[in-house]
Amino acid sequence: MAVRLDQAVIARLLAPMYGHPSAPGMAVVDDRKRTAKSESLTIRLNPRTRFVLEFVARMRGQTITTVVERAIEAAGDQARIQGSSEEDMTWKDFWDISEGVRALRVAREPELFPTYEEEKKLDFAKQHGNYFFDDYGHYVPNRRMIDLLWPHIDELIELHEKTRNKDYFAAEKRMRKIILDAGVRPPKSKSGVRAEEEIDPDDDILF
Incomplete structure (x- = not known):
């Protein structure tokens, strides 16, 4: 069974949904190469766990994808790290719509074991x-x-x-x-470096 999520997810966050960090019959494959707005997460479930998932979806009047998404976010809210700040942090402290901003925030936090x-x-x-x-x-x-x-x-x-x-x-x-x-004025270079294509900083196309 495959579901599509609005954001990339980490397999370990699914564990709280089943009450055990290694629930029998559950295996997750995260397709990290996809670049679409929704990413494909393939979950292999045993019949019992699949029934639980479908039961919760019917009871709440939600799609299976919505049940999984909200379970992951709920698990993420419970996953807290002390990190380098005085207050505990959750995924919300690292999330940003910009991929680069997210990556830099994660990379500077030792508790997230950056590669x-x-x-x-x-x-x-x-x-x-x-x-x-x-x-x-x-x-x-x-x-x-x-x-x-x-x-x-x-x-x-x-x-x-x-x-x-x-x-x-x-x-x-x-x-x-x-x-x-991109038609944007670069920041002032501390070393005085200029690109060969550097144009007049007063050019009207820059802002």
């Missing part, structure tokens, strides 16, 4: 903080710049790693070109 790749992206963002953040502490995201640059983040990191010994600012030049191509 090496996630840490590399955060490190790159901090090295180029004036493009990704609005504060010196690297906590307030520059949403407009992140939305422009994040789709290219892997390319930018690879470029930086390959060229930093010969042209340390190659990745920054590339970032400025990406921003300029």
